[in-house]
Amino acid sequence: MQALVLVGGEGTRLRPLTLTRPKPALPLVDRPFIRYMVDWLGRHGVSEVVMACGFRAEDLRASLGDSIPGGPTIRYVEEREPLGTAGPIRLAADEGLLGERFLVLNGDVLTDLDLTAHMRAHEERGAVASLALYPVEDPTSYGLVRRRDDGEVLGFLEKPDPSEIDTDEVNAGAYVLERSVVDLIPPGRMVSIEREIFPKLVGNGLYGLRLDGYWMDIGTPERYLQASWDILERRVQTEVADRVGESGLGIDEHADVDPSAALEGAVLVDSGAVVGANAKVGPRAVIARDAEVGEGAVVEESVLHPGCTIGEGATVRGAILGSGAEIGEGATVVPGAVVGEEARIEAGVVLEPDARVEPGGVAA
Secondary structure, three states: OEEEEEEOOOOHHHOOHHHOOOHHHOEEOOEEHHHHHHHHHHHOOOOEEEEEEOOOHHHHHHHHOOEOOOOOEEEEEEOOOOOEOOHHHHHHHHOOOOOOEEEEEEOOEEEOOOHHHHHHHHHHHOOOEEEEEEEOOOHHHOEEEEEOOOOEEEEEEEOOOHHHOOOOEEEEEEEEEEHHHHHHOOOOOOEOHHHHHHHHHOOOOEEEEEOOOOEEEOOOHHHHHHHHHHHHOOOOOOHHHHHOOOOOOEEOOOOEEOOOOEEOOOEEEOOOOEEOOOOEEOOOEEEOOOOEEOOOOEEEOEEEOOOOEEOOOOEEEOOEEOOOOEEOOOOEEOOOOEEOOOOEEOOOOEOOOOOEEOOOOEEO
16 A cells, blocks of 8 residues: 655744754654654555655655565655645655555554554545544644544535534545545645545535544644654554553653752653763653753653753753753753754853744844
């Protein structure tokens, strides 16, 4: 089985992290974010993944490569200009990369939904296109999918008024498509599969299947952090579970954690990382490879990307620090802050809530 993954966006909501690398290549706990999707696809029998790239495509290639050991092979198709959510499908098909039946996935999502059941239902129903549907508590900010009990899709309702809501099922961004769907996609321009293609298939072989499990769009700093904790606390099925215990605590054998340091709750300290004397890490934190937490420093509810340095007595709470960022002695990084790659917060500085520090920038 093949899968086409849509990863062409610029990830603007995660800036400044995405100013220097595409969102799919951002570290999430211990691996590039998009690796979770490739691993998930591999668990459901997908042997080949085609990445539909746009923004910083070469950076994505560099972070992911052409195959995953024991998993799918990876190929790439590159948009020269944005093509929406359907245009890349036509582009990949025109370049001879897609077969007669394939999956299409939104690359912004961390999930463990049962794709095997999704593909089986598609086959059993003789569907032309099948949508994975996911139940949400507050449907007002989503596009709802109305369907019959047998799964046949009746129509769509975008961001409904509360009085209009008669279902809690939303489009989960995972589709099984027959090759005939490609013929409905105009070539060479931006096309929305949700607004232009699926409505044409209502009554013509479009089905939906409700799938329970874990599903989250990680497109904001708040969701990125929550996804990190959900991975460590094993709320979502991932290969990271092999690295952490029941509590979510994982210390790599090649990390250096001082015996006097306190690690609390779901915490990963990766290879080459250093946690100094009397430092406090957690509850909830990722100390990525080769990062360093200085003596007496505090890191809570925060993610440190590879090579970060936290100075002695500094405090980092509720923040994301890009690779190589440096926090000076006694500085304070408060909740909501996002610090770009190679940026520096000078000693003693207190960042404002929700601060953004550009890559290579200095807060003094």
